[in-house]
Amino acid sequence: MPEAAAASAAGLPARGTLLAFDFGLARIGVAVGELETRHANPLLxxxxxxxxxxxxxxARLLDEWKPVALVVGLPGHLDGREHELAPRCRRFANQLHGRFGIPVHLVDERLSSAAAERQLHDAGLSGWQARKPVLDAVAAQLILQHFLDLNAHAPA
Structure with a gap:
């Protein structure tokens, strides 16, 4: 079962690859990161x-990257209420764990898409059509980086 949104890295090895997902009904952003370097990058x-x-x-990504764990963003509202998509994200996390048997961590992703929009705009991708293909992957990167930063105190 996926771990709670506290995003604890308990039980993670000091080294290994993580894949993160920004789940959406139309698209899923994917990012990759390393526990040793504590750095995340957008993937696809x-x-x-x-x-x-x-x-x-x-499945192909898991075979290629061989992650030690997965991270799924859990959306919420700024006032702490659960976002309407949160149950679908939990279901997606449960499906990942059930299908692939890899530990899944849920992490708060409030404002990740808005932050990704700003980051891409600041990088010169000012039009929606230019940002859309990479927006979700950058949001997944921010989710994974948040997870890595939250757990920076964990033994590495």
Whole structure:
């Protein structure tokens, strides 16, 4: 079962790859990071909407990157209320764990998409059409970086 949104890295090795997901109904952003360096990078955006196609792509990514754990963003409102998409994100996290048997950590992703928008705009991608293909992957990067930063005190 995915761990609570406290984003604890308990049980993680000092080294290894993590994959993070910014789950959405239309797209899933994916990022990759390393426990040793505590640095995350955007990887890709899954544009398929059918679950079978999504999980086939994810299976290939897991085979390629061989992560020790996965991170899934859990959306919430600024006032602490759960976002409408949060139950779907939890379900996605449960499916990842159930299908692949890899530990899954849920992490608060409030404002990750807005921060990704700002980051891409500041990088010169001012039009929505220019940002859209990479927005979710950058949001996943921010989610994963947040997880790594929260757990910077964990033994590395």
């Amino acid at each position: 955006t899954v544009h398929e909407e059918a679950n079978a196609a999504r999980f086939a792509i994810i």
